[in-house]
Amino acid sequence: MKVLVPVKRVIDFNVAVRVKTDGSGVELANVKMSINPFDEIAVEEALRLKEKGTVTEVVAVSIGPAQASETLRTAMAMGADRGILIRHDGELEPLAVAKILKSVVEEEKPGLVIMGKQAIDDDCNQTGQMLAALLNWPQGTFASKLEIGDGHIQVTREVDGGLQTIDLDMPAIITTDLRLNEPRYASLPNIMKARKKPIAEKTAPECGVDVSPRLKILGVSEPSKRRTGTRVANAGELVTKLREAGVF
Amino acid sequence: MPALVLAEHDKGRLSEATAKTVTAAAQISDTVHVLVAGQNIASVSAAAAEIQGVARVLAADDARYAHQLAEPLAELILSVASKYDAILAPATATGKSTLPRVAARLDVAQVSEIVAVEAPDTFLRPIYAGNAIQKIQIPSGVKVITVRTSAFKAAPLGGNAIIETVAPAADPGTSRFTSENLSVSLRPELTNARIIVSGGRGMGSKENFILLERIADKMGAGLGASRAAVDAGFVPNDYQVGQTGKIVAPELYIAVGISGAIQHLAGMKDSKIVVAINKDENAPIFGVADYGLVADLFEALPELERALG
Ligand SMILES: Cc1cc2nc3c(=O)[nH]c(=O)nc-3n(C[C@H](O)[C@H](O)[C@H](O)COP(=O)(O)OP(=O)(O)OC[C@H]3O[C@@H](n4cnc5c(N)ncnc54)[C@H](O)[C@@H]3O)c2cc1C
Ligand SMILES: Nc1ncnc2c1ncn2[C@@H]1O[C@H](COP(=O)(O)O)[C@@H](O)[C@H]1O
Numbered sequence: 001m002k003v004l005v006p007v008k009r010v011i012d013f014n015v016a017v018r019v020k021t022d023g024s025g026v027e028l029a030n031v032k033m034s035i036n037p038f039d040e041i042a043v044e045e046a047l048r049l050k051e052k053g054t055v056t057e058v059v060a061v062s063i064g065p066a067q068a069s070e071t072l073r074t075a076m077a078m079g080a081d082r083g084i085l086i087r088h089d090g091e092l093e094p095l096a097v098a099k100i101l102k103s104v105v106e107e108e109k110p111g112l113v114i115m116g117k118q119a120i121d122d123d124c125n126q127t128g129q130m131l132a133a134l135l136n137w138p139q140g141t142f143a144s145k146l147e148i149g150d151g152h153i154q155v156t157r158e159v160d161g162g163l164q165t166i167d168l169d170m171p172a173i174i175t176t177d178l179r180l181n182e183p184r185y186a187s188l189p190n191i192m193k194a195r196k197k198p199i200a201e202k203t204a205p206e207c208g209v210d211v212s213p214r215l216k217i218l219g220v221s222e223p224s225k226r227r228t229g230t231r232v233a234n235a236g237e238l239v240t241k242l243r244e245a246g247v248f
Numbered sequence: 249m250p251a252l253v254l255a256e257h258d259k260g261r262l263s264e265a266t267a268k269t270v271t272a273a274a275q276i277s278d279t280v281h282v283l284v285a286g287q288n289i290a291s292v293s294a295a296a297a298e299i300q301g302v303a304r305v306l307a308a309d310d311a312r313y314a315h316q317l318a319e320p321l322a323e324l325i326l327s328v329a330s331k332y333d334a335i336l337a338p339a340t341a342t343g344k345s346t347l348p349r350v351a352a353r354l355d356v357a358q359v360s361e362i363v364a365v366e367a368p369d370t371f372l373r374p375i376y377a378g379n380a381i382q383k384i385q386i387p388s389g390v391k392v393i394t395v396r397t398s399a400f401k402a403a404p405l406g407g408n409a410i411i412e413t414v415a416p417a418a419d420p421g422t423s424r425f426t427s428e429n430l431s432v433s434l435r436p437e438l439t440n441a442r443i444i445v446s447g448g449r450g451m452g453s454k455e456n457f458i459l460l461e462r463i464a465d466k467m468g469a470g471l472g473a474s475r476a477a478v479d480a481g482f483v484p485n486d487y488q489v490g491q492t493g494k495i496v497a498p499e500l501y502i503a504v505g506i507s508g509a510i511q512h513l514a515g516m517k518d519s520k521i522v523v524a525i526n527k528d529e530n531a532p533i534f535g536v537a538d539y540g541l542v543a544d545l546f547e548a549l550p551e552l553e554r555a556l557g
Binding site: 011013016017018019026038093094095098117118120121122123124125126127128129130131132133134136137138139141142144154157158159160161162163164165166167168169172177178179213214215216217218219220221222223226227229230231232233234235236238239241242245247248 | 258315317318319322340341342344345346347348349350351352353355356357358359360361370374375376377378379380381382383384385386387389420422423424425426427428429430431439443467475478479484485486491492494499500510511517521522523534535536537538539540541542543548551552554555556
């Protein structure tokens with residue numbers, strides 16, 4: 001069975017994001033970019049399934065500018081077998097990404113798509129669910145444990161009240177949560193090896209999908225700042241202050 | 249055309265998230281309907297009918313909705329979607345799993361986690377872990393929206409909506425509920441709590457969380473945690489507050505042994521009063537704290553417990 005892992009190139013999670021002064025977006029120039037952390041977890045899970053012998057090939061796919069090939073190299077340095085880059089400059093809405101991914105799924109015919117639950121830049125948390133709907137596949141969102149059976153998969157999900165386990169027919173879409181695994185670091189030899197792994201390249205129009213935006217971004221602004229607080233000397237003073245503030 | 253709100257409920261109880269989502273929906277459309285899908289939901293439908301501003305409750309009572317699985321739930325919403333100009337759900341695990349399926353099938357975008365309605369077609373939503381606020385317009389088509397409930401007040405009770413039965417929709421039959429392992433707690437649920445006491449890696453162990461529990465119980469508070477505390481197994485996953493956990497905005501949030509990474513701040517910085525207890529005076533959490541106590545938590549927490557009387 002083949003697993004497809006969509007990986008997005010995003011601002012590194014450690015970067016303090018700044019809004020541009022003209023309100024058109026956030027500062028992306030000279031900012032460290034990385035693979036979306038949830039997608040790294042997705043790659044790791046696919047690799048573990050391969051190491052267990054359940055999966056034969058792990059294919060990473062990224063949609064974005066030329067530099068998204070670096071994100072694919074990261075996935076391949078971890079162990080993904082090959083990469084697919086769908087070139088597109090500029091923002092894409094999750095619906096457009098899902099449509100492109102659908103075309104890739106139809107070509108590659110994976111038994112499973114494992115992807116992140118959320119891209120940490122747009123914080124949308126939509127693409128996996130949309131892809132599942134477009135393919136008419138079941139979905140296991142916010143997964144913290146996977147168990148593959150014969151033609152179906154058990155997915156334990158992180159839900160609001162705790163954990164829920166569901167059983168899905170395959171093929172299926174899985175979206176990862178933080179506790180699914182701890183991704184490995186790529187070793188230097190594997191980073192070298194990844195340079196030789198193939199990346200197939202295509203453009204969004206070549207996928208035959210309409211990626212025109214449905215939404216209009218009217219602007220981006222800074223969140224309101226909290227006023228600076230005060231220090232208290234001990235727990236007693238803290239309780240006094242909270243009583244004064246009327247909390248209890 | 250009216251707006252449809254997907255009700256959030258559990259074990260026969262309507263969640264307050266529903267009334268909060270109704271508030272957002274009422275700012276988008278003059279008429280609001282609520283869809284209750286589940287099994288044995290008479291009490292939930294009756295509670296939804298009491299929310300002011302709700303004109304009609306659609307009740308779909310069927311075993312296939314018992315566990316809120318996204319596949320059948322999305323089909324149900326799609327079966328009534330043509331009558332609505334906006335479809336909203338609270339940004340809960342169910343809402344987030346289901347609405348993007350609906351949007352994709354309607355071939356429209358979804359707008360996630362709005363925190364304000366600027367105009368019936370224009371919304372504010374946080375991006376980059378709340379480091380930026382996006383103003384976004386849906387120029388045409390059905391508006392499919394999830395609502396960050398911490399940003400909206402619950403619509404009051406006192407309404408008297410019509411309750412109407414809707415037929416279940418075809419179940420794709422590709423997903424099945426197996427089991428669940430839900431946290432049992434007598435403390436207030438995080439998204440509803442007036443006070444939250446949250447622990448981080450600094451708590452050191454599962455056992456040490458008892459120090460926080462004692463304080464939570466004195467104050468009638470809910471218990472939260474950072475990702476690091478959840479990853480370390482100190483507390484269950486549903487305690488996680490943050491960008492990719494629960495978003496909360498209580499009257500009082502007390503962060504103990506939490507450094508204040510942006511991903512954590514994203515989930516709590518809209519709290520009315522923030523208290524931080526941390527032994528590192530340079531911890532970023534102090535940057536958002538109204539009251540900061542630089543101290544070892546193992547001394548400060550017992551002291552705090554005594555001071556609370
Ligand atoms: C994709 C992604 C998503 C994430 N989502 C979330 C999220 O939703 N929520 C979240 O919380 N994090 C999230 N994180 C993790 C986040 O980046 C931080 O790693 C995490 O919040 C740190 O948790 P912490 O503050 O408990 O631990 P640390 O950063 O290790 O801080 C521990 C603190 O405890 C203090 N301390 C230690 N001992 C004592 C003592 N005896 N007395 C007093 N103070 C003490 C230390 O001074 C320190 O400040 C996410 C990360 C990624 C990459
Ligand atoms: N441009 C992209 N290229 C590849 N995968 C993507 C892209 N955008 C989103 N995804 C996938 O969809 C997941 C959820 O993204 P989102 O719905 O935008 O929060 C991500 O974690 C990725 O796995």
